[in-house]
Amino acid sequence: MDHLDALENQSIYIFREAYRKFKDLAMLWSIGKDSTTLLWLARKAFFGRVPFPLVHIDTNYKYPQMIEYRDRMAVEWGVELIIGQNKEALCEGMHPSRGRFVCCNALKTQGLQQILDRHGFKGIFLGIRRDEEGSRAKERVFSPRDRNFEWNYKDQPPELWDQFNTSFGPETHVRIHPLLSWTELDIWEYTRRERVPLCPLYLAKDGKRFRSLGCVPCTAPIDSNAATVDEIIEELKATKTPERSGRAQDQEQAYAMQKLRSLGYM
Amino acid sequence: MTLNDTLRIVIVGHVDHGKSTLIGRLFYDTGSLPVERYREIERTCREQGREFEFAYLMDALQEEREQNITIDTAQSFFRTAKRPYIIIDAPGHKEFLKNMVTGAAAADAAILLVDGAEGVREQTRRHAYILSLLGLRQVAVAINKLDLAGYRRDRFHAVEEEIRRFLHSVGIVPSYVVPISAKEGDNIASASTRMSWYQGPTLLSALDSFSPAREASGLPLRFPVQDVYVWDRKRTYAGRVESGTIRPGDRVVFSPSGKSSRVRSVEKWNLPSLPLASAGECIGITFADELFVERGEVMGSADDDPPRSGKELSASLFWLGSEPLRLNRRYLLKLATSEAEVILSSITERLNSSTLEVIERHAERVENLEVANVTFTLSRPLAADTFEENPRLGRFVIAVEGFVAGGGIVREVRADGIGSRARVIRLHSRMTTEPDGNLVDLSQEAGPVEFDLSPGFIDRLGKGERLAIRLRTADQLEQIARLAYGHDLAFEFRRDGEGPKVVLFRLAAPSAPVLDDAGPVI
Numbered sequence: 058m059d060h061l062d063a064l065e066n067q068s069i070y071i072f073r074e075a076y077r078k079f080k081d082l083a084m085l086w087s088i089g090k091d092s093t094t095l096l097w098l099a100r101k102a103f104f105g106r107v108p109f110p111l112v113h114i115d116t117n118y119k120y121p122q123m124i125e126y127r128d129r130m131a132v133e134w135g136v137e138l139i140i141g142q143n144k145e146a147l148c149e150g151m152h153p154s155r156g157r158f159v160c161c162n163a164l165k166t167q168g169l170q171q172i173l174d175r176h177g178f179k180g181i182f183l184g185i186r187r188d189e190e191g192s193r194a195k196e197r198v199f200s201p202r203d204r205n206f207e208w209n210y211k212d213q214p215p216e217l218w219d220q221f222n223t224s225f226g227p228e229t230h231v232r233i234h235p236l237l238s239w240t241e242l243d244i245w246e247y248t249r250r251e252r253v254p255l256c257p258l259y260l261a262k263d264g265k266r267f268r269s270l271g272c273v274p275c276t277a278p279i280d281s282n283a284a285t286v287d288e289i290i291e292e293l294k295a296t297k298t299p300e301r302s303g304r305a306q307d308q309e310q311a312y313a314m315q316k317l318r319s320l321g322y323m
Numbered sequence: 324m325t326l327n328d329t330l331r332i333v334i335v336g337h338v339d340h341g342k343s344t345l346i347g348r349l350f351y352d353t354g355s356l357p358v359e360r361y362r363e364i365e366r367t368c369r370e371q372g373r374e375f376e377f378a379y380l381m382d383a384l385q386e387e388r389e390q391n392i393t394i395d396t397a398q399s400f401f402r403t404a405k406r407p408y409i410i411i412d413a414p415g416h417k418e419f420l421k422n423m424v425t426g427a428a429a430a431d432a433a434i435l436l437v438d439g440a441e442g443v444r445e446q447t448r449r450h451a452y453i454l455s456l457l458g459l460r461q462v463a464v465a466i467n468k469l470d471l472a473g474y475r476r477d478r479f480h481a482v483e484e485e486i487r488r489f490l491h492s493v494g495i496v497p498s499y500v501v502p503i504s505a506k507e508g509d510n511i512a513s514a515s516t517r518m519s520w521y522q523g524p525t526l527l528s529a530l531d532s533f534s535p536a537r538e539a540s541g542l543p544l545r546f547p548v549q550d551v552y553v554w555d556r557k558r559t560y561a562g563r564v565e566s567g568t569i570r571p572g573d574r575v576v577f578s579p580s581g582k583s584s585r586v587r588s589v590e591k592w593n594l595p596s597l598p599l600a601s602a603g604e605c606i607g608i609t610f611a612d613e614l615f616v617e618r619g620e621v622m623g624s625a626d627d628d629p630p631r632s633g634k635e636l637s638a639s640l641f642w643l644g645s646e647p648l649r650l651n652r653r654y655l656l657k658l659a660t661s662e663a664e665v666i667l668s669s670i671t672e673r674l675n676s677s678t679l680e681v682i683e684r685h686a687e688r689v690e691n692l693e694v695a696n697v698t699f700t701l702s703r704p705l706a707a708d709t710f711e712e713n714p715r716l717g718r719f720v721i722a723v724e725g726f727v728a729g730g731g732i733v734r735e736v737r738a739d740g741i742g743s744r745a746r747v748i749r750l751h752s753r754m755t756t757e758p759d760g761n762l763v764d765l766s767q768e769a770g771p772v773e774f775d776l777s778p779g780f781i782d783r784l785g786k787g788e789r790l791a792i793r794l795r796t797a798d799q800l801e802q803i804a805r806l807a808y809g810h811d812l813a814f815e816f817r818r819d820g821e822g823p824k825v826v827l828f829r830l831a832a833p834s835a836p837v838l839d840d841a842g843p844v845i
Contacts, residue, residue, distance in 0.1 A: 058603050060328050069605040077550045101592045214726040217428035220657045224725025
């Protein structure tokens with residue numbers, strides 16, 4: 058069994074544990090490479106089905122290519138798609154110009170919270186990975202959030218031998234992270250092996266490509282000529298620049314990401 | 324297994340013995356530290372008016388920077404010429420032992436870090452003991468901060484001897500003991516010029532010699548049922564092959580229900596008729612007959628060591644709960660995919676996890692951070708193996724109010740008094756090599772035993788090797804006599820300081836055994 062097989066099997070095991078243990082599950086699909094890999098793995102775990110709905114939190118500032126890709130794949134894969142949007146905040150003119158931290162918190166975190174409240178989801182699959190940045194490295198596979206969406210990262214119960222903590226209070230929702238042990242390179246190597254169709258923004262056009270997808274005002278493409286998955290893998294093997302360097306909200310202040318995440322950011 | 328398979332390593336040891344610095348150094352020396360991360364650490368250190376410290380790479384959370392300790396288990400990634408690595412940083416502080424356990428339980432190998440100036444401390448010993456309870460056997464000891472001890476050979480050897488002695492007492496033989504300075508970079512990626520008296524490998528070449536945790540394909544089949552999907556009128560049993568292999572057509576039996584069937588298909592998505600699945604694979608299985616078994620049942624081969632079950636488990640456990648573990652209380656025990664309500668029916672010994680000192684025998688409770696040898700009584704049978712026979716089915720956690728509060732390994736599975744089935748002892752896997760020869764220790768086996776031999780095992784005795792079997796009861800002699808009778812062996816009964824034992828051997832020319840001055844021949 059090679060490294061990618063081991064990761065795939067681990068993720069499938071986590072999916073099946075969560076599906077067995079929780080009712081009212083949903084999966085967050087950000088349209089990016091990680092959550093699309095996650096969706097692929099869900100189909101593997103359940104023999105081609107996706108037995109829970111997908112949630113896309115649409116901030117209204119996403120690239121049009123992302124929305125086009127989302128709608129096309131949802132039909133092709135026959136998944137149930139719920140689109141969440143914090144309309145109230147958008148009506149009041151929420152925009153990154155009011156502060157990136159404030160905007161992310163309103164449009165993403167609160168947008169998610171509205172959907173959870175409306176549908177009563179108790180468990181959410183998320184495609185975060187430990188190698189993305191420091192605070193994600195500290196996550197557990199099954200990670201509870203309290204009513205106020207807060208993450209108590211200082212006092213997390215132990216998790217060992219695939220025995221996950223699956224009984225939480227009625228006030229909590231649980232975040233389930235099947236990709237926690239994957240790296241950015243693993244995702245791309247798996248994408249290549251499985252031929253997972255990804256959003257075309259990842260592939261270079263006119264010397265630029267996106268390494269991480271987000272909202273138009275806060276996400277910049279990188280200089281790259283990697284126009285195929287093979288070329289992206291070669292590029293990643295050579296780079297020393299962090300993956301999220303094009304994501305403005307991470308760079309604001311030393312602990313921005315940790316603060317966002319303790320408030321419920323994904 | 325390909326050579327470039329990722330190795331997951333955990334770095335454990337006492338607080339302030341230099342874990343985070345070592346991790347930063349490993350990143351820097353392998354060229355795995357992104358330039359921007361390096362600058363970010365520089366900037367943070369400058370903002371806080373401190374000297375540059377590698378430790379900040381791992382200590383990504385704000386509170387940790389302020390308190391200067393690692394709180395949770397974090398993972399990071401680096402690469403040598405040989406392969407990629409995942410480092411699981413495990414905190415040294417006593418309060419954070421549950422994070423250390425979480426980290427170490429997922430690792431293939433461990434670096435036990437000891438401060439060369441301070442020597443072995445409380446958490447050094449506790450972490451080493453937990454590594455042994457978690458079944459980790461690939462351990463490299465790094466004796467750090469030798470720059471502060473003038474890179475002296477005698478200092479290194481004094482600490483080396485101290486740690487080796489302790490590790491021996493918990494059953495760990497370190498693969499390497501390497502003198503290093505993480506801060507100055509001695510013996511991490513390249514051999515230190517300041518410790519030319521050391522001829523062994525650098526820490527990185529020591530790591531490169533380890534292998535990813537062995538998969539359990541060679542053991543008997545164990546497939547715990549994880550879930551049953553009934554879609555389009557088809558029943559698919561989902562689960563992961565924990566050990567062994569499974570093929571269509573195999574005759575299988577479930578434990579504890581005893582139900583049996585024949586495998587019709589082994590499936591994955593878009594692969595509805597796999598020829599075989601082996602340890603580690605998540606699959607779906609369909610059966611030839613209408614079969615109704617639940618999650619938690621364990622499927623095994625009907626022909627080759629089917630899974631057993633019992634209503635009494637002896638175990639060694641570590642306790643991380645804030646409330647003590649109490650005698651005669653009910654707990655939820657989770658083993659593979661099964662969950663069982665258990666009563667803690669005996670606490671044979673309660674030990675200090677750092678000193679290994681027995682605090683109390685026949686105790687009433689086990690406190691936070693202690694380890695203990697205990698017995699659980701179950702209301703219904705549970706399928707389990709001993710950890711020694713099959714680690715995947717021989718380890719468990721105890722949950723309190725839904726949260727994991729302790730974990731441990733199964734030492735013995737008893738069926739509940741009368742009619743208990745003999746336990747199969749695989750002589751080849753149970754045998755250890757002691758200074759005075761090969762030994763199989765049955766002194767912990769209270770119930771009836773049977774022996775299982777691998778091909779070629781008896782030939783070794785034919786070539787002049789001897790096998791000593793330490794006894795618990797005289798009843799065990801019958802099986803040994805049968806083994807000798809069936810394989811043309813002789814045996815001697817002896818007694819030494821640790822009690823009675825029997826030594827099996829083959830005489831040069833098969834004939835009646837001769838008297839030996841060590842004792843009478845039976």
